[in-house]
Amino acid sequence: MQDINEVTDVTLTTDVEMTGFSPADLAKHVQMKSIDSDGNLRWTQNYKEVALETGDGSSQVTLSYDDMSRYQEVRIKLQAQNQQTVNTEVLKSSTQVLLRPDMTVDRVDAQESVRIDEVVNIAVFIKELNGDLGAINSVSLSDLDGIIDSVGEVVVDANGDAGxxxxxAFSEAGTQTLTVNIDEVVPRDFDTGNNQFSFTIDVVNQIETVQYYMSYYWNDFNYHYDYASIYGYRQVYDQQGQSESFYQQLYINEHMEFPIDVHMTMSVDGGADVDFIDLQNIQPTYSYQYGCYDYENSSTQVGDNTWVYVYNYDYCGSNYSYVYVSSYAADYVYYSRSWYSYWGGYNYEYNYHYDYGDFINAKESITTYTQVTDDTGQTWGGEASISLTETPYDYSYDYSYYYYYLWYHYSDHGVRVNGYGYGMTAP
Structure with a gap:
C-alpha cells in the first residue's frame, strides 16, 4: 500500500493452516520482483535471514520501497523453515500496489448557536477519497480541553462515506471551538493532513420569554386629486410610490442593567433567518432619579431609519423595562401644482422624490427571534411572529358645485399589506 509520500509498504504474511504447528519466526530467503505496467521486470531484490514477527497463528514482515507505482505488480518468493518438520518450504505470491485509504472529514452540520444545557446534535460525515481500499475508523469530537466523545469501528468502503x-450540551456561555478528528485508520491512512475539521458554536444564556407586540404595514399607492374653487383657485396633487413601517415591542417585567446587547434575526415569508439588529454595549443616553423613582433610556440608530429604544423604570420597587424596534422606509414621488386667477394671479409648482430606509417587503408573514442581554448576563426575548394580509384597493369620487368647489376629483388605488400580533414569545 502506498501513501502520499509515494512510500509503498509490502507486508508479507504467513499463516499456519494446521493445528499444532507454530508460525515461522524467520525467513531464510525473501525475493522481491518489481513488475512494470507492461509486465516487464524492473528489478529484483533478495534478502536473507529476515526476522518475522509472530502472533496469533501467523507471522509477518513489512518491506518499504520508494520506487513503485500505483497498480503495478509485485511478485514475492519466501523460504521459511517448518517449525515441526524443519523442512524448508517455498511460498510464492503476487500482489498489486494500491493506494492507502485516504480518509477525510467531508463536512460537519451543527447549529451556529445553542442555549446553555441545550442538547445539540452534531452530524459528522467522513469520506474515502482514493477509491482503492476501504478502512475501519475511530472518530472523535474534542474541545480545547480534550476529547468530548468518540466512536470506534466506523467502516467506510473505497470511495464510500459514513455519518x-x-x-x-454546554454548561457555560461563550464561543466553543470544536474539532472533529479521524484518530485511527486501519489500514494506516494515506494522508493524515485532512483528518481534522474545526468549527465553532456560540453558547448563549437561557432565554426568558416575555410579552410582545408586533405590527407591519406596507403600501404601494397611486394618489391623485384635482379641484377648482369658485374663488379662482385650482390645485393638482399627485403622489405615487411605496411606504413601509415595522414595529416590535418587548415588555420585560424586570429591571435591566446597562450596558445591554440586542440581537434580532428576521424571517420574511418563511425564508431564511437574516440578521436585522446586532447591537452590543448599549449605554443609557438619558437618566433621571427622584427619590425612589429611577428612569433610564437609550435610543440607537441602526442603518438607514431603523431605531432601537430601551427604557428602564423603577417606580419605588416596581421594576419593568421595554425594548422597542422600529423601522420605516419610503420611496415615492410627490408633485403639486397650484394657481390662482384673481388679483393678478400666481402659479406655483413643486415636486420631490422621497427615498429613505431599507424595505423589508413582507407579503405573508414575519417571524423574529430577539435576544436582549443585560450586564448581569441574563437574557430575555424569544420568537415572535405575525401573519399578513394583502388587500388591493381602488377609491375615487367626483363632485361638482360642492360647497365652494366648482369640481373636485379624487382617486386612490394600490395594494396594502398589513398585520399585527401580540402574546408571549417562544423560547
Whole structure:
C-alpha cells in the first residue's frame, strides 16, 4: 500500500493452516520482483535471514520501497523453515500496489448557536477519497480541553462515506471551538493532513420569554386629486410610490442593567433567518432619579431609519423595562401644482422624490427571534411572529358645485399589506 509520500509498504504474511504447528519466526530467503505496467521486470531484490514477527497463528514482515507505482505488480518468493518438520518450504505470491485509504472529514452540520444545557446534535460525515481500499475508523469530537466523545469501528468502503452523530450540551456561555478528528485508520491512512475539521458554536444564556407586540404595514399607492374653487383657485396633487413601517415591542417585567446587547434575526415569508439588529454595549443616553423613582433610556440608530429604544423604570420597587424596534422606509414621488386667477394671479409648482430606509417587503408573514442581554448576563426575548394580509384597493369620487368647489376629483388605488400580533414569545 502506498501513501502520499509515494512510500509503498509490502507486508508479507504467513499463516499456519494446521493445528499444532507454530508460525515461522524467520525467513531464510525473501525475493522481491518489481513488475512494470507492461509486465516487464524492473528489478529484483533478495534478502536473507529476515526476522518475522509472530502472533496469533501467523507471522509477518513489512518491506518499504520508494520506487513503485500505483497498480503495478509485485511478485514475492519466501523460504521459511517448518517449525515441526524443519523442512524448508517455498511460498510464492503476487500482489498489486494500491493506494492507502485516504480518509477525510467531508463536512460537519451543527447549529451556529445553542442555549446553555441545550442538547445539540452534531452530524459528522467522513469520506474515502482514493477509491482503492476501504478502512475501519475511530472518530472523535474534542474541545480545547480534550476529547468530548468518540466512536470506534466506523467502516467506510473505497470511495464510500459514513455519518456519525455526536450529542453534546454546554454548561457555560461563550464561543466553543470544536474539532472533529479521524484518530485511527486501519489500514494506516494515506494522508493524515485532512483528518481534522474545526468549527465553532456560540453558547448563549437561557432565554426568558416575555410579552410582545408586533405590527407591519406596507403600501404601494397611486394618489391623485384635482379641484377648482369658485374663488379662482385650482390645485393638482399627485403622489405615487411605496411606504413601509415595522414595529416590535418587548415588555420585560424586570429591571435591566446597562450596558445591554440586542440581537434580532428576521424571517420574511418563511425564508431564511437574516440578521436585522446586532447591537452590543448599549449605554443609557438619558437618566433621571427622584427619590425612589429611577428612569433610564437609550435610543440607537441602526442603518438607514431603523431605531432601537430601551427604557428602564423603577417606580419605588416596581421594576419593568421595554425594548422597542422600529423601522420605516419610503420611496415615492410627490408633485403639486397650484394657481390662482384673481388679483393678478400666481402659479406655483413643486415636486420631490422621497427615498429613505431599507424595505423589508413582507407579503405573508414575519417571524423574529430577539435576544436582549443585560450586564448581569441574563437574557430575555424569544420568537415572535405575525401573519399578513394583502388587500388591493381602488377609491375615487367626483363632485361638482360642492360647497365652494366648482369640481373636485379624487382617486386612490394600490395594494396594502398589513398585520399585527401580540402574546408571549417562544423560547
Amino acid at each position: 456519525i452523530i455526536f450529542s453534546v
